[in-house]
Structures are given as structure tokens and as C-alpha cells.
Amino acid sequence: MAASREELPGAPVGPEPSRAAIGSALPGADPAVLGLLDQIAESVLVARPVRDPGGTLTDFDIVHLSPGYICPAGQSAAEIAGRTLLEAYPHSASGDGLFARAARVLADGRPQRVTGPVGMPRTGPLTGKIDQAAIADLRAAPHEGYVVFTWRARSAGEDSRLAELLGHVQRLGRLGGWDEDFTTGTVRWTDAAFAVFGLSPAERPVSLSDLHGYVVAADRPLLRRFRQSLLRQREPAAALFRIVRPEDGAVRQIRVFAEPVLAHGDVVALRGAFQDVSALYRTQVALAATRDQLADSEQRAAEEHELAIRLQRAIMPSGTSTGETAGVDIAVRYRPAQAGYLVAGDWYDVLELPGGDLLLVVGDIAGHGIEAVTGMVAARNALRGLAATGAEPHELLVRLNFAACLFTEGFTGTVICGRFDPRTREFRWARAGHLPPVLVRGGVAAVQPLPEGMLVGVEMDAEFEQVTLQLRSGDILLLYTDGLIERRAASISDALAEFAAAAVPSGPDLDSYAARILASAGSDTGDDACLLAVRIR
Numbered sequence: 001m002a003a004s005r006e007e008l009p010g011a012p013v014g015p016e017p018s019r020a021a022i023g024s025a026l027p028g029a030d031p032a033v034l035g036l037l038d039q040i041a042e043s044v045l046v047a048r049p050v051r052d053p054g055g056t057l058t059d060f061d062i063v064h065l066s067p068g069y070i071c072p073a074g075q076s077a078a079e080i081a082g083r084t085l086l087e088a089y090p091h092s093a094s095g096d097g098l099f100a101r102a103a104r105v106l107a108d109g110r111p112q113r114v115t116g117p118v119g120m121p122r123t124g125p126l127t128g129k130i131d132q133a134a135i136a137d138l139r140a141a142p143h144e145g146y147v148v149f150t151w152r153a154r155s156a157g158e159d160s161r162l163a164e165l166l167g168h169v170q171r172l173g174r175l176g177g178w179d180e181d182f183t184t185g186t187v188r189w190t191d192a193a194f195a196v197f198g199l200s201p202a203e204r205p206v207s208l209s210d211l212h213g214y215v216v217a218a219d220r221p222l223l224r225r226f227r228q229s230l231l232r233q234r235e236p237a238a239a240l241f242r243i244v245r246p247e248d249g250a251v252r253q254i255r256v257f258a259e260p261v262l263a264h265g266d267v268v269a270l271r272g273a274f275q276d277v278s279a280l281y282r283t284q285v286a287l288a289a290t291r292d293q294l295a296d297s298e299q300r301a302a303e304e305h306e307l308a309i310r311l312q313r314a315i316m317p318s319g320t321s322t323g324e325t326a327g328v329d330i331a332v333r334y335r336p337a338q339a340g341y342l343v344a345g346d347w348y349d350v351l352e353l354p355g356g357d358l359l360l361v362v363g364d365i366a367g368h369g370i371e372a373v374t375g376m377v378a379a380r381n382a383l384r385g386l387a388a389t390g391a392e393p394h395e396l397l398v399r400l401n402f403a404a405c406l407f408t409e410g411f412t413g414t415v416i417c418g419r420f421d422p423r424t425r426e427f428r429w430a431r432a433g434h435l436p437p438v439l440v441r442g443g444v445a446a447v448q449p450l451p452e453g454m455l456v457g458v459e460m461d462a463e464f465e466q467v468t469l470q471l472r473s474g475d476i477l478l479l480y481t482d483g484l485i486e487r488r489a490a491s492i493s494d495a496l497a498e499f500a501a502a503a504v505p506s507g508p509d510l511d512s513y514a515a516r517i518l519a520s521a522g523s524d525t526g527d528d529a530c531l532l533a534v535r536i537r
Contacts, residue, residue: 136153223239435492
């Protein structure tokens with residue numbers, strides 16, 4: 001229905017121009033400008049606002065059409081000339097129609113631009129219904145109280161390429177577009193939308209209000225809140241819910257997102273997309289389960305690590321201990337591979353035996369963590385029990401090796417075991433694959449010759465050679481593990497020579513002396529280190 005033709009204030013009022021004159025008599029417009037627009041744009045439409053006596057916008061006069069004008073509704077330029085927008089396109093007041101766009105541009109003074117195809121699924125149609133002509137590159141801009149539209153016709157090849165591209169996007173993204181027009185009651189789904197729900201494109205598309213029939217009962221409130229956000233709050237919204245596909249009964253995770261189309265403040269349509277995100281959901285569930293398993297493993301590892309530390313601290317006290325009755329001073333240092341971490345099987349023991357002898361032991365059980373620590377505890381306790389029998393060091397190692405091979409789950413390691421007699425100052429010792437002690441005497445450090453003896457826990461019938469070292473007052477005996485001296489780029493003989501060189505001078509304070517040796521150790525193997533320093537009084 002034609003609207004009143006009251007003009008904008010300041011705009012000339014006169015008889016409606018004829019089709020031949022349209023554009024040439026446009027008030028306030030430079031014919032040269034219009035001519036330039038006609039040359040550079042395929043379709044140009046200039047609309048002049050029409051207001052009622054109260055100043056309310058009621059329509060737009062079509063006051064200029066370019067010679068090559070392509071009507072999105074499929075009409076000829078002659079049919080449109082001299083009419084208003086609502087006369088030419090009566091359904092264009094809603095959504096993204098020509099009238100609705102012109103009103104928005106006029107109200108806010110900001111131009112609009114749509115690059116690429118115009119119409120579903122990207123935008124609404126220009127005519128308020130399905131456009132008959134394929135349109136692209138729409139521009140709408142205010143100019144001296146008028147609204148100027150330009151666009152171009154899309155070629156068939158372009159439509160085909162765009163349709164193919166859209167099809168690939170929907171297929172790869174498991175995405176399907178839809179829209180619902182409340183003024184006509186029309187619901188449209190793309191073929192990809194039907195595929196998301198496992199339906200045939202020949203079936204009738206489902207409106208948003210009826211979609212709950214496919215949704216799992218527990219998720220229906222999510223769909224209801226989604227619809228309320230669109231219709232009541234008039235805001236774009238998204239939701240995630242589960243559906244049961246009728247074709248195979250499969251449960252799928254569906255994400256839906258949409259925006260309302262407004263006309264005069266009312267929601268006249270909805271447009272959006274469905275996306276099947278089941279694969280992503282399954283991946284997230286798997287990742288969550290993996291994270292839970294990892295957290296559980298980390299907790300168990302932390303508990304195991306804490307237990308290992310407590311065990312080692314219980315039998316490896318730090319600092320200095322003294323044995324006054326045995327006629328010696330003792331200093332001990334222990335260094336884990338990393339501070340508070342990777343507790344291993346390095347250990348020592350100093351035990352005064354019945355009769356006054358002193359048992360001196362340093363060992364290294366292979367491995368790290370709780371297994372190495374429990375092996376170390378077993379070896380230490382076993383030697384303590386065996387030593388009570390009065391057996392010599394080499395006999396103790398024979399019995400310890402037998403126990404390691406037969407009665408345990410198979411720990412292996414190196415041990416140096418000796419008995420010091422404070423009366424004679426004799427040190428009788430044997431080794432099971434361990435590095436030799438270093439004797440510091442008179443400012444000279446000497447690596448002691450190696451008696452025969454393989455590591456424990458390998459061969460049940462292994463034998464161990466025992467030797468005797470005569471000590472003097474002021475001598476310092478150093479027992480240690482390989483983590484103190486070994487270096488990747490040096491032979492063991494070179495490492496022993498460097499260690500012996502660093503052991504002099506000894507100094508009067510044994511505790512400070514042991515700390516200095518530990519600090520200057522050049523090992524780079526990342527292993528634990530234990531040092532037992534014994535000074536003869």
C-alpha cells in the first residue's frame with residue numbers, strides 16, 4: 001500500500017518524475033555523480049525517505065535506477081520506476097530487506113556493506129522473500145538525506161563455485177544452516193542440516209519449537225533456555241545438547257547457534273546453524289579421562305617419592321656423627337641427584353659391634369625411587385644382622401650376596417664393608433664391585449689397591465677377597481659411592497686420581513673437610529652421592 005509522500009525538511013516537493021526523467025531531476029544530486037555511479041556499479045538504487053506529518057518514516061520513494069539495474073525480485077526497471085520501496089518490495093520491511101536496511105542506514109547514518117553473496121544463508125533476502133536474482137557485493141550508504149544502494153548480479157559460475165565451497169565447509173565442519181520465518185511460518189534447512197540429524201532432505205524441516213522431540217530429555221531445558229534467549233532477550237545465543245538420531249538410534253552431541261532477525265523491535269525470524277561436535281566431545285572426554293589417570297599417577301608417584309625420602313632420611317641422617325669409644329671421628333655427607341627428588345639406593349652405616357670393633361659400610365643399590373630405597377634398606381638391615389655373628393667383612397658379603405640372589409626380588413648393587421679395630425688400628429675390608437677407599441696420610445691421598453669381588457645380587461656362589469690396611473693416628477679414610485666422582489668424559493682411573501688430588505689438604509675440622517670434598521666433586525652423571533669420612537685419633 002502506498003505511503004504518504006511528505007518529504008524530508010529542505011528536500012524539494014514536486015510531481016513524481018517520469019521513468020525517463022528519473023535520476024536527472026533528483027533534487028540536490030549532481031547528475032555527473034549519478035552518471036559516475038551508473039558506470040562503476042551494475043545496479044544503483046537511490047531512495048528518498050517519505051514521512052508522515054508527525055515526522056515518522058513511512059516509506060522510501062525510488063528516485064533513481066541505473067540503466068543496468070538488476071531487480072532482486074526479478075522485476076523490470078520499468079515496473080519499479082516511480083514506485084516506493086514498499087510498493088515495489090512489500091515484504092522488505094523485515095530482516096535484511098531493502099526497506100529495513102534503508103531505515104537503519106538513515107537512522108544511524110552508517111553505511112552497510114556485504115561482501116560476497118547476499119541472501120541465505122549469509123543474510124536475509126533483499127525483497128523480504130526468496131530473491132529471484134542472485135545478488136552480491138551490496139552497499140548501502142546515506143547521501144544528503146537519501147539512501148544509495150549498489151550491488152551486482154552474481155554469475156551462474158560464481159553461484160556454482162560458492163555453493164560448492166559452502167558444501168565443503170558444511171561437510172568438513174559437520175555444519176548445517178537453517179532459518180525460520182515467523183511471518184510466513186516457513187522453516188528451511190540445508191541438506192547438511194538434515195545430515196546432522198540423520199534425516200532425509202525429502203523430509204519436512206523441524207522448527208525450533210518442535211526440536212525437543214529429538215533431544216535427550218535431560219538436555220531439553222538447555223534447548224528451552226536457548227530459544228528464550230533468542231525470542232525474549234532478542235540476542236544471539238548458542239547451546240550444546242544431545243540428540244538421538246532416528247535412523248540408527250545413535251546419540252550425537254549437537255551445537256546450535258543462532259541470531260534473531262528484528263523488524264520494528266520484534267523478532268520476525270531466526271537464522272543459525274547446527275554442528276555435530278560428537279567427535280570433539282569424545283576427544284574431550286578421552287582427554288579428561290587421561291588427565292584423571294595422569295593426576296592419579298602423579299599422586300601415586302608423589303606418595304611413593306615421599307615414602308622413599310622418609311625411608312632414606314630414617315636411615316641416612318645428615319650431618320656429623322661421632323664414635324668416641326671407637327677412637328675415630330666420623331663425618332657423613334649425602335647428595336641426591338636433585339634436591340628432594342630421585343631418591344636412590346646410596347647408603348652408609350657405622351655400627352659399634354660387640355667387642356668394640358666398628359663396622360663401616362658404604363653401598364649403592366642400582367636404580368632410583370622406592371624400589372632402590374627398599375633394596376637399600378634390606379641390604380643395610382641384613383648386614384647389621386649378619387655383623388652380629390662376628391663374621392669377617394668378606395664373609396658378610398658372601399652371605400649378603402646369597403640373600404640378595406635367593407630371598408629378595410633381585411636387587412643388585414655395590415658394597416664396601418670393613419671392620420676397624422681401635423686397639424690395633426687395623427682396618428679389614430672387602431668389596432663387592434665397589435670403588436676402593438682413599439687413604440689420606442701426611443698430606444698425601446692414595447687410592448687403595450682393589451681386592452677381588454663382584455657386585456652382589458648377580459652370582460650366588462660369588463667369593464670376595466679381604467685385605468687389611470694398617471692405619472695410624474691422624475689418618476683419614478674416605479669411603480664413597482661412584483656418584484661422587486664419575487664423569488662422562490673421563491675414565492674411572494682419571495676420575496679417581498682427580499678425587500684423590502682434591503682430598504688434600506685435609507684440615508683440622510672433619511665436618512668442614514667432608515663438605516668441601518662434596519662441593520668440589522666434579523661428577524656430571526646426575527647420580528646420587530654418599531661420602532663417609534673417618535679420621536683415626
